Amino acid sequence: MNQQLKWAYNTFSGSFYNTFITFISLVIFGFIASNLVGFISTSEWAVVTENKRLLLVGRLPQGEEWRAWSILWISSFLIFSSLNIFVKPSIKELIFISVIFVSVCLIFITQDALFNVIIFTTLSLGSYLFAKYISQTPYITIFRKLLVFMWISIIPLMFLVLIIGDGPKPTLWGGFLLNIILAGVAISIGFPLGLLFALGRASQLPAVKIVCTIYIETIRGAPLVGWLLLAWFVLPKFLPEFWNLNETSVVIRAMIILSAFTSAYTAEVIRGGLQSIPKGQIEAADSLNLNLYTKLTLIILPQAIRVVIPALISTFIAVFKDTSLVFVLALTDILQVGRIIPEQDPQFFGKALEALSVVAFLFWIVSMALSNLSTRVERSMGIGTR
Amino acid sequence: MKNTSKKEIGKEIISTTDITKSFGKFQALKGITSKVFEKEVVVVFGPSGSGKSTYIRTLNRLEPHDSGQIIIDGVELNDDVKNLQHVRSNIGMVFQQFNLFPHLSVLRNITLAPQKVKGMKRSEADDIAMSLLKRVGIPEQADKFPSQLSGGQQQRLAIARALAMQPKIMLFDEPTSALDPEMIKEVLEVMTELAESGMTMICVTHEMGFAREVADRFLFFDEGLIVEEGTPDHFFNNPKEDRTKLFLSQIL
Numbered sequence: 001m002n003q004q005l006k007w008a009y010n011t012f013s014g015s016f017y018n019t020f021i022t023f024i025s026l027v028i029f030g031f032i033a034s035n036l037v038g039f040i041s042t043s044e045w046a047v048v049t050e051n052k053r054l055l056l057v058g059r060l061p062q063g064e065e066w067r068a069w070s071i072l073w074i075s076s077f078l079i080f081s082s083l084n085i086f087v088k089p090s091i092k093e094l095i096f097i098s099v100i101f102v103s104v105c106l107i108f109i110t111q112d113a114l115f116n117v118i119i120f121t122t123l124s125l126g127s128y129l130f131a132k133y134i135s136q137t138p139y140i141t142i143f144r145k146l147l148v149f150m151w152i153s154i155i156p157l158m159f160l161v162l163i164i165g166d167g168p169k170p171t172l173w174g175g176f177l178l179n180i181i182l183a184g185v186a187i188s189i190g191f192p193l194g195l196l197f198a199l200g201r202a203s204q205l206p207a208v209k210i211v212c213t214i215y216i217e218t219i220r221g222a223p224l225v226g227w228l229l230l231a232w233f234v235l236p237k238f239l240p241e242f243w244n245l246n247e248t249s250v251v252i253r254a255m256i257i258l259s260a261f262t263s264a265y266t267a268e269v270i271r272g273g274l275q276s277i278p279k280g281q282i283e284a285a286d287s288l289n290l291n292l293y294t295k296l297t298l299i300i301l302p303q304a305i306r307v308v309i310p311a312l313i314s315t316f317i318a319v320f321k322d323t324s325l326v327f328v329l330a331l332t333d334i335l336q337v338g339r340i341i342p343e344q345d346p347q348f349f350g351k352a353l354e355a356l357s358v359v360a361f362l363f364w365i366v367s368m369a370l371s372n373l374s375t376r377v378e379r380s381m382g383i384g385t386r
Numbered sequence: 387m388k389n390t391s392k393k394e395i396g397k398e399i400i401s402t403t404d405i406t407k408s409f410g411k412f413q414a415l416k417g418i419t420s421k422v423f424e425k426e427v428v429v430v431f432g433p434s435g436s437g438k439s440t441y442i443r444t445l446n447r448l449e450p451h452d453s454g455q456i457i458i459d460g461v462e463l464n465d466d467v468k469n470l471q472h473v474r475s476n477i478g479m480v481f482q483q484f485n486l487f488p489h490l491s492v493l494r495n496i497t498l499a500p501q502k503v504k505g506m507k508r509s510e511a512d513d514i515a516m517s518l519l520k521r522v523g524i525p526e527q528a529d530k531f532p533s534q535l536s537g538g539q540q541q542r543l544a545i546a547r548a549l550a551m552q553p554k555i556m557l558f559d560e561p562t563s564a565l566d567p568e569m570i571k572e573v574l575e576v577m578t579e580l581a582e583s584g585m586t587m588i589c590v591t592h593e594m595g596f597a598r599e600v601a602d603r604f605l606f607f608d609e610g611l612i613v614e615e616g617t618p619d620h621f622f623n624n625p626k627e628d629r630t631k632l633f634l635s636q637i638l
């Protein structure tokens with residue numbers, strides 16, 4: 001029997017109970033799918049097509065879009081070459097990725113952006129193929145290192161692109177760009193910080209332990225919105241004058257709060273991992289005379305982090321979605337754009353569903369990519385587990 | 387029967403004087419005085435909870451002792467970090483539960499310490515690791531991960547890992563107790579070979595056949611004290627203490 005037949009056989013011939021469940025699932029699935037198709041084909045998508053710019057980059061001034069496009073190009077190079085080098089997707093996954101890629105392009109393509117979208121597509125495809133080519137040459141190791149380095153420096157790089165040569169005020173950053181940047185900063189600052197706090201809380205020095213515990217529990221003790229409001233009213237009083245941070249921006253304040261928030265949650269996740277390390281690992285390391293640094297970086301942390309990768313990625317996904325809460329700081333992230341337009345632009349009254357479903361779609365793509373990554377990383381690390 | 391009798395015992399290398407150790411109110415060691423000489427093989431045995439593990443774990447300070455004195459290779463074990471490092475670099479330890487690093491390959495398990503502690507070059511460490519893997523009989527497993535090895539192979543890897551630091555003394559804490567019977571032999575063979583090569587060894591074990599063959603001296607522990615001490619012949623032919631007789635009758 002071939003695969004499909006076997007599948008059909010197993011699915012449809014089991015017990016009555018199995019058949020029943022299968023049937024119900026199919027009905028529900030069919031219902032949802034037909035409604036979805038109906039919704040997509042009968043809706044007016046002008047609310048999205050006319051407001052792409054707002055959704056994607058917010059109020060980034062005319063003539064500054066090249067900054068956003070450059071970020072997109074760098075990312076597409078990174079994502080698509082890494083896809084080939086690190087992820088190695090199967091045919092099924094490739095098709096899936098292409099479908100999503102094409103839908104995103106279709107949603108956001110316009111005449112004036114046509115040129116840029118073409119570059120974007122060419123670059124993505126090109127990077128993928130280039131990576132495929134290079135992985136057969138000896139340059140692969142250098143290329144791999146370059147990619148890792150670029151991933152590490154992607155956030156500073158984004159900043160550079162946004163700020164360089166008299167860039168627009170950060171308060172003008174908005175749309176999906178803002179969500180991505182906020183999440184990127186929160187994760188890339190919050191993760192290392194959280195690592196330190198987790199180690200501090202697990203430390204045997206009472207003072208360090210207490211300080212870290214208080215920090216973690218305080219941050220986790222209040223909702224993010226509460227902290228953001230606090231940032232609005234209180235943080236300016238603490239930020240050093242000379243950086244000019246007070247006027248500079250609420251964006252910086254949002255970053256500080258989001259990073260602190262991420263670090264507290266990450267710290268607890270990692271602490272869970274630290275506790276899962278058997279005492280024998282540390283005794284073995286001690287008996288081999290490894291010093292504290294080696295013990296931490298090569299024995300304890302690699303094992304602790306591996307255990308908590310799913311929880312860690314969940315935290316990151318949550319943080320990414322939480323970035324939409326920055327509306328309380330009067331910032332216009334993509335969700336805010338999607339909410340405001342159908343309310344305030346008479347032309348699009350009542351089109352909230354269309355606007356918000358596209359917003360949801362974008363959030364979903366990123367979240368799904370992250371959770372897929374988590375399964376990947378787990379699987380690739382699975383070999384050395386006990 | 388005893389093929390190590392011609393071995394020359396060297397100078398004193400471990401000396402403990404009246405060491406005690408308590409866990410909370412419970413006193414696990416109640417004053418242990420012992421000496422071990424270079425190239426000597428000492429087997430420690432006794433009932434469960436008698437303090438055998440605690441004793442050998444104080445020797446590389448996995449358990450700091452409360453009072454008394456421990457001198458290893460002329461260096462006193464105390465809070466001084468330099469002393470501790472000197473002592474640990476001279477002592478290798480093998481655990482009942484192997485305690486291998488599950489995220490590192492077999493080869494990396496061995497080369498980690500030489501590279502990070504001794505600053506050895508990777509190629510050099512690899513060579514040493516491969517020769518040790520040959521010595522313990524698993525050179526073909528170098529690129530696997532510990533979880534892919536059998537229990538006996540894992541314990542042999544643990545021995546190789548400890549040997550890679552070229553210790554003067556090896557401590558074994560019930561190295562075969564977690565193993566299936568058919569794997570015990572392969573580990574004991576490695577340990578026998580090690581003993582014959584002149585390694586100073588302290589083994590907590592109840593494998594009396596092995597003990598009788600390779601040990602120079604037995605220490606019998608009970609309730610935190612060394613109750614009786616002597617050659618294997620002494621223990622097998624005319625043990626003095628009643629407690630010793632009782633325990634031996636139970637395990638033999």
Ligand SMILES: Nc1ncnc2c1ncn2[C@@H]1O[C@H](COP(=O)(O)OP(=O)(O)OP(=O)(O)O)[C@@H](O)[C@H]1O
Pocket residue numbers: 409414432433434435436437438439440441
């Ligand atoms: N970390 C610890 N905390 C509390 N009690 C401990 C600890 N380690 C050992 N003990 C106690 O000290 C006593 C001696 O323990 P030890 O492990 O040295 O015994 P042992 O002779 O090795 O026994 P076994 O044959 O079961 O391994 C035991 O009663 C044990 O419960």
Ligand SMILES: [Mg+2]
Pocket residue numbers: 438439440559560
């Ligand atoms: Mg024990």
